[in-house]
Amino acid sequence: MRFFRKLISQFLITHEGKSEVGFCTDLDEILRDQGNVTLKVGQNKIILDLCNIHERRYAACLSTPLRYPQYDIDTLLMERFVRQGDRILDGGANIGLTALQFLHSGASFVECVEALPWLSERIRRLGDARISVTEAALSQRSGAFVDIAISKTHNQGSTYDSAVIAKFSHIFGDDVKFITTPTITIDSLQSGPFDIWKLDVEGAEIDVINGAYQSLKDCPPRAIFTEFWDERVNEFASLVSSSHPIVYRAGISKDKYQLKLLDMESFQSSSEAFFPISPTYVFLRADYQKI
CATH class of the missing domain: 3.40.50.150 (Vaccinia Virus protein VP39)
Structure with missing residues (x-):
């Protein structure tokens, strides 16, 4: 498959055992997990960090018809x-x-x-x-500050909501790290x-x-x-x-x-x-x- 060969040339280590691909998650075990890659979205370019699983998947989607x-x-x-x-x-x-x-x-x-x-x-x-x-x-008032828990497993999911921290504790770890950031309202x-x-x-x-x-x-x-x-x-x-x-x-x-x-x-x-x-x-x- 042409798009699969293109994907292998850019992101993959090996194609052993893979003859047909429909979803990019099928490739999680063989997608390169280090370095950066620059890809286009329309006329714009974006640099993706392959250390992050979701960015590896984005790279696969932007390069192929994978779902x-x-x-x-x-x-x-x-x-x-x-x-x-x-x-x-x-x-x-x-x-x-x-x-x-x-x-x-x-x-x-x-x-x-x-x-x-x-x-x-x-x-x-x-x-x-x-x-x-x-x-x-974004919050209910501007000019205040909140402590945001930082995701340790990837760069998504960071939050200041305690319920979210509890529900997705695996991405924050036992020793939750916070960063203080200013707030702003939509208004x-x-x-x-x-x-x-x-x-x-x-x-x-x-x-x-x-x-x-x-x-x-x-x-x-x-x-x-x-x-x-x-x-x-x-x-x-x-x-x-x-x-x-x-x-x-x-x-x-x-x-x-x-x-x-x-x-x-x-x-x-x-x-x-x-x-x-x-x-x-x-x-x-x-x-x-x-x-």
Whole structure:
């Protein structure tokens, strides 16, 4: 397979025992786990650190038609909801990959809010004037400080939420390391308003939405993408119900590998039909066209 040979030449140590590939996770044991690789997202370049498992998988996906549901859900949501010229809020922007994907999908501007300085710096190095970087943690008030627990196993999942630290204790270790970072609210961001909010804030979603009261009232985004691992999704839905009464659980179907949007109850009853990914939700304004 041509794409497999291309992948081997760039990232792999050996192809022994691999004759057919469908998902990049099939290659975890043979993907190179050190060094960097530079790849393109649209017209932009991004440097990926192969020491991190998810960045190795991103590299595989960007180089081949391999599937990775945890990665593909973002691109599928963008294909469905991003419109030409959209302004995007990327909360918890990590290394800036989703920002580049938003631009490639037609967005004209992305405000990346990222609390960890080493990740913010990686976004700045992308060198695109359409990307702005705010080095802070989205929260319910600006000008305060929070202690963020740092993931030890990879550069995702860092959080100031104690419930998240407890649930994913394996990525923080017994001796949890923290970094103190400033906070900022959505309402205080000078680059708004935005057409889409992507909130990947690891347990801080309720705080973040409490810091967005004025924005939700005056200029609500067309859509909000976020993840929830617990029942706080119901509290979030209640808080945004006036501006975003339409709520969907998003998934990728196993039969046709397509994006599906179902109400939460319907998704729960048919969850076996979808690939396992972080529980992803879409909140829409009442004036959004019917899915």
